[in-house]
Amino acid sequence: MLDRPTCMERAFALAEGGTCETLNAIRKQLKAEGYAESGQLSGGSIRNQLMRIIATSKAKAAG
Incomplete structure (x- = not known):
């Protein structure tokens, strides 16, 4: 079984x-x-990291 x-x-x-x-x-x-x-x-640091990654992904997709 593969590790998830x-x-x-x-x-x-x-x-x-x-x-x-x-x-x-x-x-x-x-x-x-x-x-x-x-x-x-729910942790502030994790939320901030995820939001930065999401913003970067959106910017890359926008060109």
């Missing part, structure tokens, strides 16, 4: 991938993929 990424690893991958444009969208996608709700996503 942790909830945090997957959250960062979703932010980088550009398919989730908000933290709420990341939470919903994680839930849809069977991940348990992670309180870690």
Whole structure:
């Protein structure tokens, strides 16, 4: 069986991938993929990091 990424690893991958444009969208996608709700996503530092990654992904997609 392949190792599944942790909830945090997957959250960062979703932010980088550009398919989730908000933290709420990341939470919903994680839930849809069977991940348990992670309180870690509520931490200020993690939220800020994810939002910066999302903003960078949007900027790259915009050209």
